Amino acid sequence: MARIVIKNGYLKGGSEKTAAHLNNLVKYIATRDGVDKIKNGRELWHATKKQQALVKEILREFPDTKELFEYEDYLAYPNRENASEFITIALEQHLDKIGDREKYLDYIANRPRVEKFDSHGLFTSGDDPLVLNQVADELSAYTGNVWMPIISLRREDASRLGYDNALAWKALLSSKALEIAENLKIHPYHLKWYAAFHNESHHPHVHMLCYSTDPKEGYLTKQGIKKMKSSLANDIFRQELIPLYGEKSQRRDDLKERAAESMRELIRQMKGGILQSDRMEQLITHLAERLQTVGGKKQYGYLKAELKNIVDKIVDELAQDSRVAEAYRLWWETRGRIESIYTETPSEPPPLSRCDDLKSIRNMVIQETLLLGTITFEEPASVETALPEPENDLEIPSADSEDEEDQESADDEGRSTREKNSDGKESSDSWWTEDYTLAKKYLYGDEDAGIPQDFEKAREIFLTEAGADNPLALYDLGRMAADGLGCEADAGEAYQWYEKALAVFHAAEEEKPWKYTEYRIGKMYAAGLGTEQDYLQAADWLTLSANAKYKYAQYSLGGLYYHGKGVEQDHETAFALYTRSADQSFPYASFELGKMLRDGIGCKKNQQDADRRFREAFLGFVSLEEKGHDDKLQYRLGWMLLNGVGTDKNEARAKEYFEKAASVGNPFACYQLAKLILSDENAPQQEVEKALGYLRKAVEAENPYAAYFLGKLYEKGQHVPQNTAEAIRLYTLSAEQDNDFAAYRLGKLYLGGTGVLKDVESAIRWLTFAADRKNQFAEYALGILYFKGEDVPKDIPKSMEYLKRSAGQGNQFAQYRLGKIYLMGEDVPKDIQVALQFLTAAAEQGNQYAQYTLGKLYLMGKDVPRDKDAAVRWFTLSAAQGNIYAQFFLDHMDSFKDPSVLLAGTRLLHHMSRIFSDNTPPLKPPGPHIDRKRRLKLNEKKRAAGHAQGDHEQTMSL
Numbered sequence: 001m002a003r004i005v006i007k008n009g010y011l012k013g014g015s016e017k018t019a020a021h022l023n024n025l026v027k028y029i030a031t032r033d034g035v036d037k038i039k040n041g042r043e044l045w046h047a048t049k050k051q052q053a054l055v056k057e058i059l060r061e062f063p064d065t066k067e068l069f070e071y072e073d074y075l076a077y078p079n080r081e082n083a084s085e086f087i088t089i090a091l092e093q094h095l096d097k098i099g100d101r102e103k104y105l106d107y108i109a110n111r112p113r114v115e116k117f118d119s120h121g122l123f124t125s126g127d128d129p130l131v132l133n134q135v136a137d138e139l140s141a142y143t144g145n146v147w148m149p150i151i152s153l154r155r156e157d158a159s160r161l162g163y164d165n166a167l168a169w170k171a172l173l174s175s176k177a178l179e180i181a182e183n184l185k186i187h188p189y190h191l192k193w194y195a196a197f198h199n200e201s202h203h204p205h206v207h208m209l210c211y212s213t214d215p216k217e218g219y220l221t222k223q224g225i226k227k228m229k230s231s232l233a234n235d236i237f238r239q240e241l242i243p244l245y246g247e248k249s250q251r252r253d254d255l256k257e258r259a260a261e262s263m264r265e266l267i268r269q270m271k272g273g274i275l276q277s278d279r280m281e282q283l284i285t286h287l288a289e290r291l292q293t294v295g296g297k298k299q300y301g302y303l304k305a306e307l308k309n310i311v312d313k314i315v316d317e318l319a320q321d322s323r324v325a326e327a328y329r330l331w332w333e334t335r336g337r338i339e340s341i342y343t344e345t346p347s348e349p350p351p352l353s354r355c356d357d358l359k360s361i362r363n364m365v366i367q368e369t370l371l372l373g374t375i376t377f378e379e380p381a382s383v384e385t386a387l388p389e390p391e392n393d394l395e396i397p398s399a400d401s402e403d404e405e406d407q408e409s410a411d412d413e414g415r416s417t418r419e420k421n422s423d424g425k426e427s428s429d430s431w432w433t434e435d436y437t438l439a440k441k442y443l444y445g446d447e448d449a450g451i452p453q454d455f456e457k458a459r460e461i462f463l464t465e466a467g468a469d470n471p472l473a474l475y476d477l478g479r480m481a482a483d484g485l486g487c488e489a490d491a492g493e494a495y496q497w498y499e500k501a502l503a504v505f506h507a508a509e510e511e512k513p514w515k516y517t518e519y520r521i522g523k524m525y526a527a528g529l530g531t532e533q534d535y536l537q538a539a540d541w542l543t544l545s546a547n548a549k550y551k552y553a554q555y556s557l558g559g560l561y562y563h564g565k566g567v568e569q570d571h572e573t574a575f576a577l578y579t580r581s582a583d584q585s586f587p588y589a590s591f592e593l594g595k596m597l598r599d600g601i602g603c604k605k606n607q608q609d610a611d612r613r614f615r616e617a618f619l620g621f622v623s624l625e626e627k628g629h630d631d632k633l634q635y636r637l638g639w640m641l642l643n644g645v646g647t648d649k650n651e652a653r654a655k656e657y658f659e660k661a662a663s664v665g666n667p668f669a670c671y672q673l674a675k676l677i678l679s680d681e682n683a684p685q686q687e688v689e690k691a692l693g694y695l696r697k698a699v700e701a702e703n704p705y706a707a708y709f710l711g712k713l714y715e716k717g718q719h720v721p722q723n724t725a726e727a728i729r730l731y732t733l734s735a736e737q738d739n740d741f742a743a744y745r746l747g748k749l750y751l752g753g754t755g756v757l758k759d760v761e762s763a764i765r766w767l768t769f770a771a772d773r774k775n776q777f778a779e780y781a782l783g784i785l786y787f788k789g790e791d792v793p794k795d796i797p798k799s800m801e802y803l804k805r806s807a808g809q810g811n812q813f814a815q816y817r818l819g820k821i822y823l824m825g826e827d828v829p830k831d832i833q834v835a836l837q838f839l840t841a842a843a844e845q846g847n848q849y850a851q852y853t854l855g856k857l858y859l860m861g862k863d864v865p866r867d868k869d870a871a872v873r874w875f876t877l878s879a880a881q882g883n884i885y886a887q888f889f890l891d892h893m894d895s896f897k898d899p900s901v902l903l904a905g906t907r908l909l910h911h912m913s914r915i916f917s918d919n920t921p922p923l924k925p926p927g928p929h930i931d932r933k934r935r936l937k938l939n940e941k942k943r944a945a946g947h948a949q950g951d952h953e954q955t956m957s958l
Contacts, residue, residue: 047074047083055083058090065090069154069203089152089203121196123166125174135194144215147184151232152205161236166197169206172235179231183224186212280317283310288369298370300362312353314365319352328352388813390741390777431472436465443476443485444629453629453664455486466500471508471520474501478529483665483701498530515548523556526565535566546577551584558592562602571602582613587620591636594646614646634661635669642672651676662694667703670694675709678719688719699730704737711742715749724755735766743770744778751781751791760791771802779806780814787817787827796827807838815842816850823853823863832863843874851878852886859889868893 047055055074058065065071070086120132139146158164163172173180173195181191190212197206212218287310291298300311319325332349352358438451439461445453459480465473478497481490502524509517522541525534539560545553558577561570575596581589590613596602597610618640625633638657641650655676661669677683677691695713698706711730714723728749734742747767750759764785770778783803786795800821806814819839822831836857842850855874858867872893878886 044077044079044081047078047080051080051083051087052078054087058087062090069152085200085203089200089205121166121198122194123170123196124192124194125170125177130194139209139211142211142215144211145218147208147210147218147220149208149210149228150205151208152203153236154203155200157236158204163236164199164204169195169197172232173206173208176231176235180210180228183228183231184210184212184218184220185224186210186218187214190214190217280314283314283317284365284369286310287314287365291366291369298366300359300366303366308362311362311365312351315353315361316351318361324352328355328358388777388780390744431470433465433470435461436470436473439465439473439476440628443480446629455480459486466497469500469504471501471504474498474504475520475529485664495530498524500530502530513544515545515550515553518542518545518548519550519553519556522553526556526560535560537566539566549580549584551581551586551589554578554581554584555586555589555592558589562592571596575602582616585616585620587617587624590614590620591617591646611646614640616646618646629660631661631664631666631669634658635666635672638669638672642676662697665697665701667698667701667706670698670701671703671706671709674698674706678713692719699733702733702737704734704739704742707731707734707737708739708742708745711745715745715755722755724749728756735769738773740770740773740775740778743767743773744775744781747778747781751785764792771805774805774809776806776809776811776814779803779809780811780817783814784817787821800828807841810841810845812842812845812847812850815839815845816847816853819850819853823857836864843877846877846881848878848881848883848886851875851881852883855886855889859893 065086068086068089070082070089074082074086076082120130122130122132122135124130153161153163155164162168173193177191177193178188180193181188184191191210192213193208193210195206195208198204287307290307290310294303294307296302300308303311319328328349349355353362439458441449441451442454442458442461445451459477462473462477462480466477474497478494478501480486481497482494483489502521505517505521505524508514509521518541522538522545524530525541526538527533539557542553542557542560546557554577558574558581560566561577562574563569575593578589578593578596582593594610594613594617597606597613599605618637621633621637621640624630625637634657638654638661640646641654641657643649655673658669658673658676662673671694674691674694677687677694680687683691692710695706695710699710707730711727711734712718713720714730715727716722728746731742731746731749735746743766747763747770749756750763750766752758764782767778767782767785771782779802783799783801783806785792786799786802788794800818803814803818803821807818815838819835819837819842821828822835822838824830836854839850839854839857843854851874855871855878857864857871858874859871860866872890875886875890879890
């Protein structure tokens, strides 16, 4: 393991301390051979008797030398070379006890193996050369204390990390000058330091001399030594520490799992009755009785010594559990490996009750004791803080996916009602010419007629028809320009074609009113094609056509009444209009009727009639698709087959329809096809790339669901590299197209700060955007935010409004939270009946925590009549979902009257798992808040190091 060793001796001012009994040792190191000594091949022989005697004498006089790298090497291989290395470095590090400072300065500047800058090896910060005699005179005349740190590394570490030369050490020590001054309690203005690098073969090291220009200033404590070493180690071993902390993070995750296993094992032990009379139960009961007589704050720091002692006993009793003990041992072992970089002798683990890193367990004990006999909510922390992940958030409501375009183009009704001449033939200005019909076949492809799909050919014929002012051809050219069929997509060109088509429709209507032109005009106003979108005019034109019993107009007008566009929203009128259209065999109307009958909108719920209407719609869509091969029809058929609506589920056939529609760029089909491919975990990479291509094509076509889906892939790093910034971009595109789930996702990202800077203002804006569109998850999120009052001011009325809105839409998380709020009665008046209503609603949707809470309520019988059968029923449902607390109660239904004491021990184990996982120190602890006085002091230090006023550069200038 990489390690750094620092020794800090000092020469006391005003005395010339010598040690006669070590005189021979001084002569030994003064006359020893230098680095150029020619090896005689005996270096690996066993140490001589003289060397062994010197080693023993050094260890006796200076016991701390046992911590040196060189002594470790000597113990492992007691040969002559290692003995020599140890004797040399041991005496170097204790020259302060056997010589004066002037001799010491000369030694470190000129000894063998010193790396010299000029005539000697002494250096300090800055580029000005040092005159050894001047420095010697300065030190000789100095009357204060001089500290002499010696910093040593192993050779392999020094070489690997680049600290095997004097320049690297000069740069490092210059950058650490302020911290050295602080640790020596020397004002940064007053610090003077010199150093020399000795490039020993095994353990290169640096000698320093540090003192203050004020002889009265400066002293060094053990804490100062530790801080100095920590600071240097963080820089030297930065790259070494990163994987070690990663290992510790992994160990933390292992500890969490071990704690969970411990809880499960403890539950099994309780089931066998092993812990029912355990000492912990007695201690908790005793502590609860004593706390009833305590006034003031009931926290560990405020308790009397005798009560603290009881708490400590409970914590240490908890530590007797074999799994907790093993988790603590492993946690401390990893902690010690990091600590060893900073200290020579890592500390031994104290009792769990005395461990400062885990001291929060003591207050947990007190809190759990105070909760005895009250209703508690045993749930993971994530249930309290995390925002839920909605299911099926990518499903598209079919009606919303439909680009409401002319749906009767494959039908002959418009043509059959055209006015005819007296000879019974169609007038010469008929819009349904042979060329126009042929162009439509080229547009969609006609397998029966043997005509392949050919956009360029279709466009060529449409252009010819457009020259004759055929509004149908003009309209189709607009659509091709908008969708980029046979040409580059061009919204401006599309608008011009639509505008010309609308003008011809208007002219025809003025010449002779006709339900078909009224319908086409109304549709174009509704969609804003060739004109500004105007639902009022659309409703007027469609009403004229619908009154003439035109089924397409009845369907479109029904949509306006359903959504309240251009008319007052009226679901009953919408239902009536859809029924009239469906009864004329229009499948789109049948589909909308199926939805309304299924959901009871504008009518009574009737699943049987809904299924009949869905079946009508499916068969009608199949017939229309066979005639026209329209991509929107293909998408609808694929969607119905995929979801089993109006037909049996058939994923293979659904995929075929999606592929047909996707081949002409239908964005909804591209999206659904991509989803199908990516849902297959075994899909080959080629298919995955194909699916991603479909998704991107759909995003380019402004499909909000595709943008949302692709955003989720980037957020989670599935099939694509994780990229939060790209996810946010795609979510924003989707949300701006009214996708409330994308807005909710954005709110979660900005609120959690996961992969993005936390931005509460943006989070609230997007969550409100989604909540205004009745997104139940956004309503729940806002309710929790305003209830907790951490990121926004606490606002209970607003919180309850959002939570009730979410619960009203069946959100089980909101129902459970409201049940807790009314049960606890802290922020709103306690209301047991309302609490039971919300908890029951959540429990019936499978919320295991609501089920568990109901079971405990009925078992304890404090706020509701005791009902053992109901308790067992709810506990059973919760335990079936893995709730260990529910299982605990099922196993002990008849063992005791009040289970809260035994439950407290289980809860403490639960807390332990969180405490273990939450107390892994980061690589570099977050910087503390710096107040004004502290900032001024830091600026003063920076100026002392040569920085100009207002210079905010964070690295030391050499």
